[in-house]
Amino acid sequence: MHVPEGVLSGTASGIAVLGASALVAAAGTALGLRRMDYERVPRVAMLSAAFFVASLVQVPLGPTSEHLMLNGLVGLVLGWAAFPAILVALILQSIFLPVSSGITTLGLNTLTMALPAVVAHYLFRRAARSDRAAVAFAAGMGAGVVATVLGAMLLSAALVAVGEGFARVSQVVFALLVSLAPVEGLVTASAVLFLRKVRPELLDAPVWRTTPLEVSDG
């Protein structure tokens, strides 16, 4: 998912794309920070940590493998605060982990992951608060899939905007990321179900009184 350092910074249009996306990412981060009040700080930190670590989980996809992003989950829980959470995680990834994100591509990478997260938040947060487990599961699934596909679209658009030479490359990227979407969806859906059971307030959801998924022994 990450655009590595040096791929885009070579050309003028590449620098323009990087600059523009950095500005948008900065705006999103500012908005996210303004909406982050005292009570929400720990959950932002927690989701940021989860996002940071999720990049180490490799999903084998054909010849290569892609790492999990979990930006759907981050968005579902955090909303606009997904921007600062993902930005911090990406900075730390570029320092600590050999995930190929760099400082110049930080803005673009933040944008392509955090913006879909916010979209997923507004599309699926209500469904994720549903009392019915199946609906909550589907909401998680949807958030994971939408966030991944949308991220892939943004990334491909950025690569296409840089020049014709990247068009074929971005098709490959797009196909690869879209094939990751079901995995993201499943992981996000199970995470949502898990949160609904253990910590429903993370999703601003009421406590589940009935446990719909429990199978009776009778």
Added chain:
Amino acid sequence: MGSRGFGVAVASLLVWLLLAGPAMAHKLTVFAAVQGTKVTGEVYFRGGAPVRNATVAVLDPAGEKLGETTTDEEGKFTFVPRVGCDHRLVVKAGEGHAAEFTVTADELPRGLPAAPGTSRTGVSPRVSGTGVLPVRALSPGSPGTGETPVLLNSRKPADNQPTLPGETSQGSESIAELADRLEGLQTQVVKLREDLVRYEDRVRLHDVLGGIGCILGFMGLTFYFLGVRRREKAAATNR
């Protein structure tokens, strides 16, 4: 957040960490080293999968293209350097992946023309049998290790010259032996450097923990500043 919630968070993070053990991102890595008169190298994804048919562009320090070569089925490539300057190897393998490695000038065999701007630089350094063989013929017994001829010329002949002709042939045998051993040693050093590069690529637990620690630290800082603002607000309303 209650202590139970925190416990759950820590537990799930630990599960992730356990999964994370062998995992590596699919970033590209280029590694190259001088072996004899050739530069041999490898292009691989994190985790060791070779990158096949990738184009390796060879640039001089100014960014001028010296030539290019392609990786084989095992992700390996070879070329013969013709210029004695730093060689920047740049690989672009699609999907937005790129990697770079520099072979410095002092690693290269001695005696290459130092000026990168000479008219001969247009020659592509693609591996060619004709490029290697003449050099080998010049230094008998040693398959073209860059430094051995210098070593041999400076030391051994001085020892051998006063002795009988019969012993000279024996001496040249031991020279060949020495060259052989030196080559073996060089291969080992290259292996070692390769291992080092791979080691640095690996995700290590302390890096992951360091990152999480940083995030917790940021959380603490945010709490502090939000708390200060809260207290100021409370003080203002009390007045």
